Amino acid sequence: MNKEITYRIMKYHKHASDAVFWYLNELGSRVVAKTGIPSDRHHLGKLILQSLKDAPDFVMQVDGGTGKSDTFQDALKRSVACANAFRAIGLKADDVIVLMASNHNDLAISAYAALYLGLIVAGVDMTLGIKELEDAFTITSPKVIFCESEKAQDVAEACRNLKLYARIVTFSNGGKYNSFSEFLAKYGNNSSVEEFKAADLDPEKSSCWLLSTSGTTGAPKYATLTHTNIIMGFPNLWIMSSTFPTPVRSALVTSPVQWLSAIFTLILSPILRFTRIQSSLTVTREHAYYLINKYKPTYAIFSPPMATTLTKPEECDKCDFSCFKTLLLGGSAVLQTLLENVKKIATEAEVYVVYGFSEIGSFAFNFVSPAPGSVGRPLAYLQHRLIDPDTQEDILEPNKTGELWVKGPVIFKGYYKNPEATAETFLNDGWIKSGDLFYRDENWNYFFVDRLKMLLKYRNHQISPTEIESVIIKHPGVLDVAVTGIPDNDCGDLAVACVVPQANCTVTAQEIKDLVKESLTDMKQLRGGVIFMKQLPLTSTSKVNRAVLKKIVRDMKRE
Incomplete structure (x- = not known):
């Protein structure tokens, strides 16, 4: 061979x-x-x-803002x-x-x-x-x-x-x-x-x-x-590697210390022996490009907003992404278009979509070699269930959506000084609710659908904002998009698309509506209209702030 x-x-x-x-x-x-x-x-x-x-x-670490290392x-x-x-x-x-x-x-x-x-x-x-x-x-x-x-x-x-x-x-x-x-x-x-x-x-x-x-x-x-939660959960970031210590030479850290992705590398860099490339300066797109070009990291975990920023078409040729051998994308829904854009510029990298949440302090699925669009198959250290949100019964057949419940040794201890919230998340027998909707196929590949709380309801039909977003982002003039709902007394929620256009691109509301009409059923149409924005409101963890978005769209001009 x-x-x-x-x-x-x-x-x-x-x-x-x-x-x-x-x-x-x-x-x-x-x-x-x-x-x-x-x-x-x-x-x-x-x-x-x-x-x-x-x-x-x-x-162990390099501060790219000062050049100092330890x-x-x-x-x-x-x-x-x-x-x-x-x-x-x-x-x-x-x-x-x-x-x-x-x-x-x-x-x-x-x-x-x-x-x-x-x-x-x-x-x-x-x-x-x-x-x-x-x-x-x-x-x-x-x-x-x-x-x-x-x-x-x-x-x-x-x-x-x-x-x-x-x-x-x-x-x-x-x-x-x-x-x-x-x-x-x-x-x-x-x-x-x-x-x-x-x-x-x-x-x-x-x-x-x-x-x-x-x-x-x-x-x-x-x-x-x-x-114990951490030492049993964190190593699952490295199931794609077979050489230890030093599974990678260096890891780029762009996330702040309150993020799980930053804590992963902070704790594991001495234990697994790799160098953290980080910065005491604000990590703008330009500074991230500088860190990548100068230090040539081989590994990184990017949130979708950071990945979107780095892959901006008119800017990304300023950076050589060929140094990366492994890239993980996660923290919120990763649209297929974004995944393809990352693969185009990081040609030498294995690019994985990962899913985890704070309450397990790690990933919930084996992300290596999943089916296209999937976040992977169940990991051995976790038990998984899909539960019908309406009936609270187990979903045993494939291709039916339910809330993910998990159980295992990485499950968190509870919410600090918040027994009420802990009780709402934990069930009596040790299972916890993720709050996220998934379905699985016949081969036990799991597919993320949406946050349970984010679903819109139009005439008693549940609508996934992520599904509509995955259609709109395919428009060449769209840089980013988030879909939310505005209340309607007769119908429930009317879907409205908040669109961030690409620089120097012209895109109209009608083009967005037509794209959705061509791709999705009648109940999923943008009856709330389209809003053009310079940027989407984000939380401190760089996820779209859905609560803020839902409030501001009521007062903005919709086309």
Whole structure:
């Protein structure tokens, strides 16, 4: 068999690999051999400590905004100093620290220190206003808040309003509050790296991360993940790889610390030994192109809005995407047109569509070699059910839509300090509701339909906005689109398309309506009209903010 044919087989007929789990088993066994505690194989802090010691000269992270980098040895010394500082100021297990900053190299250092000690890390959106910060701090009750210096006054005011005492540490020098380097110098020099011992804890019960849910249709909550949740779920990002450590050379990080995709790479880069390419600057399209062209990352996870931005036709020739070998697209619905656009520019990459949600802290399906349009087949560590939303009965036949329910060891602990929301999501026997609609085919490939809460109802027919969007996005003059509904007393919801045109393209409302009419049945037509917008409203996780969109379309001109 010649090399070209072999390459094609490897590229287009890949199979999932268990190699990442074998590697983690070996790493965990070495940790347990030193500590004598069997459960330490799931202790994230001890796994990270061991990994940083294993390869001291390996470059762990690069800040493309400053050009500064950290080796594993650098990260080990500073994270141990930070852990000593946490102990010196009296932090104890289950205390919360908040991270709300861009991707500085110091961000990971404080997170690792927290994981060593059994603290809980909460990522908070750095763009929140004072009232929103009050809401976040009311839930999390942080002891230490790490933030940008320009955000410190807002953080302080939110804490004062809540009568909350929290130490504020900034990621730059100067000003009223300790900088990160000053914090380490003042409190972190109590012991050497060799003398440092991570705290003992029960990984199955110990919370380690508060993950803000998306909030596209309601108020945000914080999903509580344990050490065991993460170490059993996160490795499924790497089932397409068979070489460990270092399954990829480097991973580009464009998402902020409150996103699951950022947490994936932050925790796994020392454990699996790859370099994170990130930036303390705002990651605009131009800056993302700079990072890709300069550092040539081989791996990335992109949200659909970021992928749409990077693949903009009149701009994407400024960037060489051939460095990528693996790209994952997820976080919200990935339309087929977007998937094809990414494949056109990243010609050397395997491009996968992935599906997961905060409450499982990972992916729900084996995304390697799925059927076209599918998010994959069930993963072995999760049980899956499709439930009829109306009858609450199991759907056993293929090609019928139902809500996805899952059960397994990666299921989150619950919503932090929110027993009511936890009770609504959990069922008595350990199953949780995803809130997402799927169907499966005869071969157990699962296909995403829509968010259950996003469905429109026209004359008692349920309409999927995603289905209409997938038609409209095919118009060559459309850059982005979101479909929502306006209320009608007689019919229920009238579908309205919010369209962002391509630059220098002319597209009319009638063209959009005609396209939908040619492709979809009568009940799915745009009876609410078409609205042209410069951009769609987004949540802090770069998903379309459906709640805001539903409000603003009522007052906008519809064609």
